[in-house]
Amino acid sequence: MRQYSPDLTPPWKKPKPVPEVPAEPGLVVEEPGTGFCGAVIRCEAGTVTLEDRFGKHRVFPLEPRGFLLEGKVVTLVRPSSPAPTRPARTASGSLAVPGARARVARAGRIYVEGRHDAELVEKVWGDDLRIEGVVVEYLEGVDDLPSIVADFAPGPDARLGVLVDHLVPGTKEWRIAESVTSEHALVVGHPYIDIWEAVKPSTLGIEAWPRVPHGQDWKTGVCRALGWPPENTGAVWQAILKRVGSYKDLEPELLGRVEELIDFVTGSGGA
Secondary structure, X not given: OOOOOOOXXXXXXXXXXXXXXEOOOOOEEEEOOOOEEEEEEEEEOOEEEEEOOOOOEEEEEXXXXXXXXXXXXXXXXXXXXXXXXXXXXXXXXXXXXXXXXXXXXXXXXXXXXXXXXXXXXXXXXXXXXXXXXXXXXXXXOOOOHHHHHHHHOOEOXXXXXXXXXXXXXXXXXXXXXXXXXXXXXXXXXXXXXXXXXXXXXXXXXXXXXXXXXXXXXXXXXXXXXXXXXXXXXXXXXXXHHHHOOOHHHEOHHHHHHHHXXXXXXXXXXXX
C-alpha cells in the first residue's frame, strides 16, 4: 500500500522555516504577543527569562517562532553546552588575574567629572584600577579645575588625570582644560553631551540616541523621546548602567580616553 502524508496543507500555505537562535545571556529579543523587549538573563528547560531596560523580569515559554530578533521572527532554543574555558577577562577587556589583591593606592589620581561618569568608569575599569592602585574621585564640575590641579600639586610620582564631559574645541570646558599646563597632569574628555551617550544604543535596544532641542535638559528630553520616566533620571541611569557588561557596550571615543588616563597615571604612557 502507498503511504501518504497526513498533512494535506498546500505547500504555499505552510509557514516558512525560521532560524533557531541560542538564547545566550545578553541577547536582546522581543516577545511579539506582549511587546516586551529585553535581554536574556536565564534559559531553563522550556522557558526563557528576559530583563527590560528598567530591570523588570518576564518569563516566557520557548515556543517555535515565539520571538523577534532585530524585527525578524526566530525560534529561541537552549544554548548548547558551554564552550571550552578561555582566559577570563575583566570588563575592560584586560586579562583577569585570579586571586590578585588590590595594590596600595598610588599618590596619583584620576578625577572624573560627573557622578554617572565615575560610576561607569568604576564598573568597566574598576578591577584594573584596583590592581594598578589607581583611585578614581568624583569631580562635581570643572569651573575651578586650575585651582583643583594646583591644590593637588601633581608631580613625577603623583600624576593627575582628569576626564571631562563634552570636551569640544571652542567650548568653555575646552578653554578651562587648555589652562592646565602641568606636565604631570593630563586633561582629556569625551565628545558626548552626557555620559549616557557613551553607551552604545544597541546595548539598550534602541536605534539611536534622540536629538534634544538646544536649551532643553538633555536627560529629560531623552527620557520623553524614548518613553522612559523623565521624573526620575537617576533610576533610568541605573537601569542603563545595569545593561553595561563590558567595554564592548561603550563607544570607542570614551574607551580611548579612559585608557589614556590610566596609562598616564600609572606611568605606562608618555608624560
